[in-house]
Amino acid sequence: MPPQPRQPVEHTGRTAAASGLARRSLIGVLGAGVLGAASGIPASGLPASAARAVPPPRRPERADLRPVFLGTYGNGIVSCTYDTTTGALTRRGGFPAVTDPSFLAVSPDGKVLYSLDNGGRQGAVRAFAIGAGGALTPLGPAQSTGGANVTHLSVHPTGRHLLSANYGAGSVAAHRVNADGSVGARTALVQHTGSGPDPGRQEGPHAHQIITDPRGRHVFAVDLGTDKVYTYRLDPASGALRPVSETRSVPGAGPRHMVFHPTAPYAYVANELNSTVTVYGHDPATGALTRGESRPTVPGGSGAAVRNYPSEVAISADGRFLYLSNRGHESIARFAVTDDGSGLRLVDTVPSGGSWPRHIGLAPSGTLLFAANQYGRTVGVFTVNRDTGALAPSGPPFTTSSLGCALPI
Template identity: 45%
Template sequence: MNGAGRTDGTEGTSRSGGHRAYIGSFTSGGGRGVLTATVDPVTGALTPLAVTGTLPDPSYLALDRSSGVLYAVSESDEGAVGAFRTTAGGLAALGPAVPVAGSGPTHIALAGSRLLTANYTSGSVSSLPLDAEGTPRGPATVLAHTGAGPDAARQEGPHAHQVVPDPTGRWVLSVDLGTDSVRVCALDPADGALRVRAEVALRAGTGPRHLAFHPSGAVVYVLHELEPQLTVCRWNANAGLLEPLREVPLAPEGAPDGVRAYPSAVVAAPDGRFLWVAVRGTDTLATFSLTADPTLPRLTDTTSSGGSWPRDLAVDPSGRRLYAANERSGEVVWFDVDPESGRPRRSGALPVPAATCVVFG
């Protein structure tokens, strides 16, 4: 399989020729599974096509464009992944779910011929091989994180929340909320094991959750869940070095207190001019301008997510629209992006109970 064709949902068209969106959900919270929807090329509106409910709690998705296979975690105590062939009518399962040898997987990504999951509850990252058809096979190779943080309720041990390859494909970065750190790993091509190159410490108690690369590949934005801020880092792909530069708050100075903010997702515009962050609790989307310097994000706008508890945020392939998966209010809201300011303006919504994730294909 050609790794260059893989995507986390920021670009692509489906093998069936039409533009699609795939939406994950918590079946334990009333969701129906993975929803396939068509995307109107003019308005960005979503229209339901089919639902696949064979996998419990498919909370995060990843799409391989070259093979037309969609992967989903099963965010359960047992921890598993499912694989589905994209078809004209929706999705077709490629066999039974495969255990990841980790508990509570919250994120999934493709790296070469391996499928990776970040396992929140067990604080580990799993690597599974893919066969020629793109079907995951066991057993998983597991990298166990170690450590803890000062927040006794949330950081009693490691909690890997995201795993993502860098744009060159040479390195894998895993974000751990429990240990306040990002691990830079090399993926062994022989056995698929992750070898830690470095563990980069971030400020204690901030709880890093997700990161996003600037399209240049030279800057990384680490989003923190336990404190509403970003850590801006320089990324050296040649050496595999992540260097924290500064922290940037997600709210303007003088913003009122009283509501606890839980940042959830960060995405960069394909042209590198803007950065957007979803924040639960305040239920807002923050817009940052990157035009002056991508290492100096400037907060320019804060707007409503259009619902409650925006768990995920996705930018469409054109960069003209944002999609927020509002978990608790149960809908995916889409926004038109102002081309000059980057400000999102609500355009429509699709009811999706317990929505958790949106990817495009």
């Protein structure tokens, strides 16, 4: 019998027995933006007053350097720059006074960084102005998300609302974004209900991600505990989240994170508990999802020797390749997107450059991919072949802290 896999106690990066110490899950993006997908929406950004209020970021020292932010467990936010050709990382500083900012997102105009903060009984979200070399200046106070163990956040494409998912509480929230980019009052808090067949992981709702579709019409919350993806409509005036529909996954699949195809009416959901990825048809007009085929995320599928837990999905800007991080198999899977978006074919996997790749992020250029290895405390850096989608390691992994997220901008 194969050894039992390490189960994450996700706010510390330590492991827990499969019998299950309480799981503090965290993570996911600016919709497909953090994942590198082209949204197809003009980045309208914040209102003009915000551009005046937030100090504009200065470019790094060289034109071939760009900022990348690392969300950690125990070491706050780490600021780096990356070489736009090789992906080589150089640490510049950061902001340590934030607790387990395991997921990060950036405003549409690229001037404000948003992070989680799990330092209290309830989760919170924070904002930082981005300065020269990735220097971070706090903007306003942290704002409560209304639930325990906030795990994911994303910015609405208008830049006027911040969305978050509370894993521990099984709820999702929305906050208004002020003119200066700081986080304003909470405008919505919606509680999920239900459970799934896995008593250790699905005893109740566990909202794991919240994102907006490529056209900005609907908001989607992925809930691992209830085996559902929830569709909402965000009221632009009040900031309320209005329930629209619910779509069930395969029972016990444990849907974790999703990404939309940039142009075709499909979405792809990584299922943490049964090591699959599922294609969903997407009706842009109604927000309805229709479950399609599921594919194993590692060669050999369920017969693989190591228990595997998929975590993040990313898609190329042209929609031809899907990438998925495998925890346990310790790899990044490359899928070819087939049949005009309705199908997936596993092409290969490459080692992630460390242990427990919790998150992957494509650079805006699409030519680099960064893997945040939570247990390995490394960032694996890969070049991306634009024609074939193939990943190739670019130098040794970058050693850092226990990671939840790598966000290149």
